Amino acid sequence: MADEALFLLLHNEMVAGLYRAAEQGEGENGRCTTKLESMGFRVGQGLIERFTKDTARFKDELDIMKFICKDFWTTVFKKQIDNLRTNHQGIYVLQDNKFRLLTQMSAGKQYLEHAPKYLAFTCGLIRGGLSNLGIKSIVTAEVSSMPACKFQVMIQKM
Amino acid sequence: QALCGAKPPVSLSHSDPFPGTQAPSGDRHTAPFWVTNRPPSPETNLHSLHPNTSHKRLPPGGPGPCPPLTGRCPPGPTHVVHEEEQEVGRRGRGGAQGPAQAEGQHQRPRHGNGRPARPPRVTAARLAPASRDPPTGRGGAGRGGAGGGGDKMAVCIAVIAKENYPLYIRSVPTENELKFHYTVHTSLDVVDEKISAMGKALVDQRELYLGLLYPTEDYKVYGYVTNSKVKFVMVVDSSNTALRDNEIRSMFRKLHNSYTDIMCNPFYNPGDRIHSRAFDSMVNSMMMQVC
Numbered sequence: 001m002a003d004e005a006l007f008l009l010l011h012n013e014m015v016a017g018l019y020r021a022a023e024q025g026e027g028e029n030g031r032c033t034t035k036l037e038s039m040g041f042r043v044g045q046g047l048i049e050r051f052t053k054d055t056a057r058f059k060d061e062l063d064i065m066k067f068i069c070k071d072f073w074t075t076v077f078k079k080q081i082d083n084l085r086t087n088h089q090g091i092y093v094l095q096d097n098k099f100r101l102l103t104q105m106s107a108g109k110q111y112l113e114h115a116p117k118y119l120a121f122t123c124g125l126i127r128g129g130l131s132n133l134g135i136k137s138i139v140t141a142e143v144s145s146m147p148a149c150k151f152q153v154m155i156q157k158m
Numbered sequence: 159q160a161l162c163g164a165k166p167p168v169s170l171s172h173s174d175p176f177p178g179t180q181a182p183s184g185d186r187h188t189a190p191f192w193v194t195n196r197p198p199s200p201e202t203n204l205h206s207l208h209p210n211t212s213h214k215r216l217p218p219g220g221p222g223p224c225p226p227l228t229g230r231c232p233p234g235p236t237h238v239v240h241e242e243e244q245e246v247g248r249r250g251r252g253g254a255q256g257p258a259q260a261e262g263q264h265q266r267p268r269h270g271n272g273r274p275a276r277p278p279r280v281t282a283a284r285l286a287p288a289s290r291d292p293p294t295g296r297g298g299a300g301r302g303g304a305g306g307g308g309d310k311m312a313v314c315i316a317v318i319a320k321e322n323y324p325l326y327i328r329s330v331p332t333e334n335e336l337k338f339h340y341t342v343h344t345s346l347d348v349v350d351e352k353i354s355a356m357g358k359a360l361v362d363q364r365e366l367y368l369g370l371l372y373p374t375e376d377y378k379v380y381g382y383v384t385n386s387k388v389k390f391v392m393v394v395d396s397s398n399t400a401l402r403d404n405e406i407r408s409m410f411r412k413l414h415n416s417y418t419d420i421m422c423n424p425f426y427n428p429g430d431r432i433h434s435r436a437f438d439s440m441v442n443s444m445m446m447q448v449c
Contacts, residue, residue: 045428049421052385053414057353057366132386132428134320 004078004100011101014039015117033120040124041131048129051075061155064133065092072129077101090155094126095148102147115143119151126151311401311446312392312409313377314338317417319429320387322346326432329393330445342391345371345379349389352381366414367407382410388417395446409444416440 015036022032051072058064069081073096083095101118105111119141127139136156143149314329329338348371368381373396382390390413394401416437420426423434 042428046422049384049386049418053418055385057383057385134387 007076008101008104011121012118014121019117033117036117036120037124037127040121040126041128042124043121044125044128044130045132047076047125048072048132052133058133061090061135062086064130064135065094065153068126068129069094076125090157092153092155094151094153096151097148099147099149102143102149106146108145110146112143112146115146115149116141119143119149123151126153130155311395312444313395313446314342314391314393315413315441315444316342316391317413317432318342318346318389318391320389325388325430326437326441328438328441328445338393341374341377341379341393345381345391346389348372348379349381349383349391353383367410369403380406380410382414384414384417390414390417412440412444 018032018035052067055067055071058067065084065086069084073079073081077096077100079096079098079100081094082097083093085093085095099119099122101122102115105115105118123139123141127137130137130139130153138154138156139151140154141149141151314327316324316328317326319325324339324342327339327342329335349368352368352371366382366384368383371379371381371391373379375396377396378394380392380394382392384390390410392406392409392413394406420432420434420437421428426432426434
């Protein structure tokens with residue numbers, strides 16, 4: 001029952017710790033986000049390897065995105081993505097109306113400006129997972145009102 | 159920004175003995191480790207890949223599958239030719255299967271307890287071909303010093319990254335290493351063919367295990383592709399007839415599990431060569447022991 005909190009608390013500490021360390025150095029906001037994202041990237045690669053060990057082979061890109069929205073999200077955040085939209089040309093928008101890592105923060109607009117820091121790791125997670133499955137992408141996140149957030153995935157065709 | 163999981167493929171050095179191979183350019187200037195500086199040993203000359211006449215190998219009446227390399231094999235001793243004729247017959251006429259299989263089955267009880275436990279090649283002739291299903295094939299030829307020491311033994315195991323460069327390749331016995339590297343390399347084409355959309359019904363598209371990629375006279379090559387497009391290729395001695403399909407599958411599962419563990423190792427960068435000792439020992443347990 002406390003296992004959901006494990007990752008959440010660790011993640012929060014990670015973000016806070018990184019920013020604290022950065023403040024003592026030159027302290028540049030963008031670099032911390034990048035570091036978090038790259039951490040998420042490596043974690044995503046390993047996670048995907050584990051999760052897809054027993055699943056059947058994916059048919060196409062959409063199949064992979066659905067896997068991310070359903071199985072992957074459920075295993076990491078204990079819930080599925082609420083809404084997946086695509087323009088069928090390589091842009092997918094994953095909408096989570098109650099993002100687990102943000103629910104503890106606020107239920108509206110308070111702390112909105114700090115929210116992107118807490119989404120960087122998850123963006124990296126998605127990007128790493130996709131990369132290991134053979135898809136190069138760029139993942140960004142936006143929050144308009146907590147705890148709902150949207151992850152936008154742009155697939156890069158080679 | 160950040161780490162990119164995909165490493166650029168290594169560029170082949172100009173001393174590449176296989177000029178026809180795909181050689182994507184990359185940033186790293188190290189030659190892939192399957193281009194060794196050793197001059198190829200005489201055995202790796204392609205024409206002598208097939209029947210080394212000093213080995214007696216073919217069980218009489220043991221037709222094998224349709225090996226793709228038969229065409230360029232020099233005629234060997236009588237019993238080799240005999241096998242080839244039978245094979246051709248088998249390919250050409252379905253009827254030839256009947257007597258051949260019956261012969262095989264007839265020989266089986268004579269062989270005894272079915273365990274191909276005899277090491278020396280001389281007795282390979284008495285080894286009854288296991289009357290297996292045609293897809294798994296039967297080959298008569300054995301090669302190398304390894305004894306039929308038991309089941310679950312491969313001769314060469316390779317892990318290939320999704321960009322088609324090797325992450326790990328191990329073979330036993332080591333004097334034929336170059337030949338195995340070449341075999342693994344050529345099997346990549348077969349793998350791609352099987353997983354492409356064009357290869358309809360060649361293999362169940364949802365399955366990770368690809369099965370027998372192609373048989374040759376000396377050995378059989380099996381493949382497995384993970385969802386992350388990492389390929390495992392296993393070369394098995396053809397005379398190891400007791401190796402069943404689901405044993406091969408379980409070997410691939412073990413490989414996959416170990417590979418997953420490596421991915422989660424913080425000291426491993428995805429795309430690098432695999433140096434993990436745990437992986438090495440797991441692969442060792444699956445390889446043939448050389449007497």
